[in-house]
Amino acid sequence: MSSKPAPPRPAPRLYLATPEVDDPSQLVSQLPELLAAADVAAVLVRLKPTDQRTMITRAKALAPPIQNAGAALLLDGHAELVARAGADGAHLTGLAALEDAWPTLKPDRIAGVGGLATRHDSMAAGEAGADYVLFGEPDAKGQRPSTEAIAERLQWWDELFEPPCVGFAASREEAFEFAAAGADFVLAGDFIWADPRGARAALIDAAQAIQQAHDAALEKAKVGKDTAGKDTAGTDTAGHG
Numbered sequence: 001m002s003s004k005p006a007p008p009r010p011a012p013r014l015y016l017a018t019p020e021v022d023d024p025s026q027l028v029s030q031l032p033e034l035l036a037a038a039d040v041a042a043v044l045v046r047l048k049p050t051d052q053r054t055m056i057t058r059a060k061a062l063a064p065p066i067q068n069a070g071a072a073l074l075l076d077g078h079a080e081l082v083a084r085a086g087a088d089g090a091h092l093t094g095l096a097a098l099e100d101a102w103p104t105l106k107p108d109r110i111a112g113v114g115g116l117a118t119r120h121d122s123m124a125a126g127e128a129g130a131d132y133v134l135f136g137e138p139d140a141k142g143q144r145p146s147t148e149a150i151a152e153r154l155q156w157w158d159e160l161f162e163p164p165c166v167g168f169a170a171s172r173e174e175a176f177e178f179a180a181a182g183a184d185f186v187l188a189g190d191f192i193w194a195d196p197r198g199a200r201a202a203l204i205d206a207a208q209a210i211q212q213a214h215d216a217a218l219e220k221a222k223v224g225k226d227t228a229g230k231d232t233a234g235t236d237t238a239g240h241g
Contacts, residue, residue, distance in 0.1 A: 008218055011179075011210060011211055011214040012178075012179045012183050012184055012185055012186055012210050012213075012214060013039055013040070013041035013184070013185050013186075013210075014038055014039060014040045014041065014185070014186055014188060014203070014206060014207055014210065015040070015041055015042045015043075015044065015166055015185040015186065015187040015188070016034075016035075016040050016042070016043045016044070016071075016187075016188055016189070016192065016203070017043075017044040017046060017076070017187055017188065017189030017190075018043060018044065018045050018046050018062075018189075018193075019046065019189075019190070019193050020046045020047070020048045021045060021046060021047050021048060021058055021062070022048045022058075024058045024061045024062050025061075027062060028061055028062060028065055030199065031043075031062070031065035031066060031069070032065050032068075032069065033200060034199055034200055034203060035065070035066070035069035035071055036069065037200050037203055037204050037207075038203045038204055038206070038207035039207060040069070040071050040203075041071060041072065041185060042071050042072040042073070042074055042088075042110075042185070043062075043066045043071050043072070043073055043074070044074050044075075044076050044091055044187065044189070045059055045062055045066075045073060045074065045075055045076065045087070046076040047059060047075065047076070047078065052080075052081060055078065055081060055085070056081055056084050056085045059073070059075060059081065059085035059086070059087055060085055060086055063085070063086045063087065067088070072088040072089065072110060073086075073087045073088050074087060074088060074089045074090055074091050074110060074112065075087050075089075075090045075091070076090075076091050077090065077091070077092065077093065077097070078090060079092065079097075079100070079101035079104045079105055079111075080101075080104060082104065082105060082109055083104075083109075087109075088109060088110055089105060089109040089110025089111060089112065089131070090105060090109070090110070090111060090112070091112045091113070091114065091134070092111060092112065092113045092114075092115075093113070093114055093115035094113070094115040094116075094121075095113070095116075095121055095124055095125060095128070097113070097115075098111060098113045098125060098128060098130060099128065102128075102129075106129070110131045110132075111129075111130060111131055112130060112131050112132040112133075112134060112166070113125045113130045113132075113133055113134065114133070114134035114135075114137050114166075114168070115137070115139075116133060116134075116135065119153075119156070122135075122153075122157065123161070126161050126162075126163045130163060131163065131164070132163060132164040132165065132166050132184070132185065133157065133163060133164075133165050133166065134165075134166040134167075134168060134187060135150050135153045135154055135157070135165065135166070135167060135168065136150035136153075136167055136168035136169070136174075136178070137168040137187070138168075144168070144170075147173075147174055147177055150167060150168070150174075150177075150178065150181075151167075151177050151178060151180070151181035152181070154167050154178055154181040154182050154183045155181045155182050157182070158181070158182030158183070158184075159182070164184035164185060165182070165183055165184055165185075166183060166184065166185040166186070166187050167179075167181070167183035167185075167186050167187065168187045168189075169186050169187065169188050169191075169206070170190070170191055171191050172191070172202075172205050172206055172209050173209070175188060175206045175209045175210055175213075176209040176210070176212060176213045177213070179209070179210040179213035179214055179217075180213040180214075180216065180217055186206070186210055188203070188206050192206065
């Protein structure tokens with residue numbers, strides 16, 4: 001019996017980070033058109049720090065346009081506000097934050113984690129049950145690894161571990177690189193909102209880059225299989241000659 005070939009992996013999906021949200025009204029009006037323009041799996045809402053009631057109100061205002069588009073709403077931190085804000089989960093920075101938020105978020109809500117400086121921390125987050133791990137975001141000083149180092153970490157994770165991995169892309173080019181490296185999701189934020197053509201054009205661009213990287217990876221895998229098949233056939237022929 002021949003085993004069926006594994007189905008091709010799905011294309012990575014976009015994970016959109018908002019600018020820091022103070023007054024959410026402009027974003028509320030912008031999001032429906034934006035989320036209709038590309039395949040966005042989730043939106044990371046970055047709330048400007050203030051009192052809890054105000055932050056909950058701001059998140060609640062953003063929930064309908066995000067969730068009605070079929071995307072998940074995750075708060076950047078603030079796991080304690082997730083339930084009251086009607087959010088789907090939280091993105092946490094570091095293992096300690098993940099552990100602290102666990103009782104609040106599980107089993108019903110998403111707990112993603114970044115701030116994983118070492119491979120050991122990444123594995124510990126996966127073992128702790130994180131719903132995804134994020135690689136490549138800037139640290140508190142704004143420093144981040146090189147594009148190559150982030151791509152290498154994504155590739156390592158993709159080859160060895162089950163939980164999804166997310167690449168933090170600071171440009172369209174990085175979105176392409178991280179999709180090619182094996183990211184399940186590509187987190188796009190500031191470069192989308194800063195694009196002089198507008199956020200919609202930038203988001204469509206990023207989505208196209210991800211799809212191109214995915215198509216190229218599938219083609220490469222197919223060529224590799226075909227070549228391996230020919231090599232095997234050649235070996236067999238030579239063996240019987």
